[in-house]
Amino acid sequence: MALWVFGYGSLVWNPGFEVKEQAIATLHGFARSFCMHSIHHRGTVENPGLVLALDRHEDALCQGVGLRVPEGNEDAVVAYLRERELISSAYIEATVDIALADGREVRALTYVMDTDHVQYCGGMALENQARIIAGAVGDRGPNTEYLFNTAQHLGELGIEDPDMDWLAARVRDLVA
DSSP: OOOEEEESSHHHHOOOSOOSEEEEEEEEEEEEEEEEEESSSSOOSSSOEEEEEEEEEEEEEEEEEEEEOOTTOHHHHHHHHHHHHOSSSOEEEEEEEEEETTSOEEEEEEEEEOTTSTTBOTTOOHHHHHHHHHHOEETTEEHHHHHHHHHHHHHHTTOOOHHHHHHHHHHHHHHO
C-alpha cells in the first residue's frame, strides 16, 4: 500500500522529501489554523511565532495536498517527518482519510494539533495572529516567510483560504 502524506502548511511548498504524485486533497473534521506557538522553527521561547496546525472541528474541512511517497522510501520519509514535525510534541501523528480531487480516497499520514499541549493557542483573533507573525523569527527563518510562502502556494494551487489571505495582506501592511 502506498504511503500518502497530507500537507496543509509548509509541506505544501517544502515537503523535504521526494514526491511521486501530488494531488489536491480534502480532509474533513479539521481546520487549518495558526493555532500553535512556534518556539523552534518560526519563533523562540522568548518570542514565539505561530505555525499552522490541524485543529479538530466536527463541521470543518481543510483543503491541502496529498503527497504520495515513492515505494521504498516510506521508512525514511516517516523518520524525516517525525524529526521535523514532532520537535516539541505539540503535534500528534495521525492516519486520516483524505479525498483526492480526482475522486480517489486514500489513507494519509498527517500531523494534528494536541489541544492539551502548552503551545496550543486556538481561537486567537486574526489581528493578534498577524502581529505575532510580523515580529517572530526562529531557526528556520522569519515567521512572515512561512505565512507568505504558504499563502502563495495555496493560491497557486487554487485552494481558497480567506483567513490566510487576510493574514498575508495584514502582515505585509505591518512589516511595510
